[in-house]
Amino acid sequence: MEFKVNCGIWGAMFGVPSIVADNFLKLATGGQIKVLLYLLRCSGKMCSAEDISSNTGVSPEEAEEAVLFWQQANVLSPQANSAPAPVPSLMEQPVTNRSEAAPAQKSTEPAPDHKVNLSGQEIAAIMKDSQDIRELFTIAENILGTLKNSQMNSIIWMYDHLGLKKEVIITLISYCTSIEKTNTAYIEKIASVWAENDINTMAAAQDEIQCLSASRDYISGIMRAFEMTRRPTTKQTELIQQWKNAGFSVELLRYAYEKTVERIDKLNFDYINKILLSWRDSGFATVQDVKNAETDYRNKKTASKSSMNDTDVEEYESVINQFLH
Template identity: 70%
Template sequence: MEFKVNCGIWGAMFGVPSIVADNFLKLASGNQIKVLLYLLRCSGKLCSTEEISSNTGVSADETEEAVIFWQQANVLSPQANTGSAGIQSIMPQQTEVKAVQPQPLAKSAPEPMPDHKTNLSGSEIAAIMDGSQDIRELFKIAESILGALKNSQMNSMIWMYDHLGLKKEVIITLISYCASIEKINTAYMEKIASVWAENDINTINAAQDEIQRMNASKEYSAKIAKLFQMQSRPTTKQNEFIQQWKNAGISLDLIRLAYEKTIEQINKLNFNYINKILISWQDSGFKTVQDVEAAESEYKKKRTGVKKNANDPDIEQYESVINKFLY
């Protein structure tokens, strides 16, 4: 099937950069194309986010994300002095748009970053990108990992970089890790980023070491959940017990024995009960299943032997060690 443009209905016209038709018809979304066409139609006019949204039917958030998309593609240029509400539509003068390095902002004292994460507008984010090569590179690599970035994701990364002080490569390492475990929501990434900043994990080597530690903890937690026949993931409180056992170097065999004794005693899974058993064994110097079994065997011999004095200190000691399992 062939198509022909009806030139008879043409009135006033405006141009569309060739790069858009050549490179972005497949890459850009319908909403991104709508926003671009409206801005090109209004070339030279200062357009607010609300105006663009009203005339295109695209939400305000998606409008700002679309503008940033075209700015990153060098089809639109950010207007440094328009403020948070204004977006200047700039139509390239050349038929073909060549990639150029963004020009630095006019020299002025940089605005201090807020102490807490704020919801930066699309034009504010664009201005930050224009003034920071690190942010531009961060967004470019993050986009290759996560896909087209949302306003909230860009806000989050700027907050990690400017407020938490994490280096660009460390943030990229964090994003790659979260993508590998399919947890890319901003709240999860920000939680990890805050911990890293607090613990001065701010080099690639330190970040990779921390990821290895986190993976090891997850694997250990999964083994415990399987050992305890749990149908769901351990809760935060349960994970605290698990990490405590891991850090103490308690073997899985010893934890399994404590679990079995818990089921025998109270017929249900209770992390606090298991933990008290393990603490009791640790206090008594029992490090292996064999240590516990040997102590129990000795205890039984003393209990079943020839008449013993009820106040025999040995009996009392064994009873305090073996039966010191409280709720």
């Protein structure tokens, strides 16, 4: 099918840099194209993110992200001596062809703690030269939706600088999506740990995901058992990991929590830990083990009494829990 532009309906016209059509029709998102067209139409004016949003339908945040994308592509440049609120203006002389643009080169400088901030041009050049990157972007878009410039940077960083294999990166992104943790910083944090620990095969990645999933399930179970309404602190998480490694069941933890609340009327991880260590030292591995010990103690104390006095309670706690040992 052939198409012909109806020149008769044109009114005033404005130019679009050739580099946009040459390099960015596939790379840029629809929102980024809309923002650029609006700014081109408003050439010479200062436009705020809110102005762009109201005239293009993208959110102010997406507008700012799009402006950053086009700045990195050398299509837009910051306006000198402007207030911080408005969006940067168009270049006075935008790049119009590939030969006028700065050469697109992929940075080779190592970045163990921070990814290289590649421009749109550099990303386009990398995509052109690397089938793996093109495939990574395609699959990642199917998982995450339209990729932002920061996400593209992140994927390239994981592949080139961390050295993670393509299938490992996709496995990581899929896992983070499944737990609704698609923040770029979160994905990069896990990627760094994987690279450091040489988790760089499908088998190793899947094993690690099983461990991560088990840890998340364990923490979630403890939060329910302890009636917590917020995520555990770093110190609490360290204790939880120790309990998991020691093989304490969530059921046993729940019982220790109940004993703690009975004793001090609040949730206290250190107190629960003392109870658990005391039970382990006494050979109690399950709630039933503890309850059997409680029953045996009561039976030995007296068969006729239905409850213990205060002295008995103190003696019982020293035998069963040994809180302060």
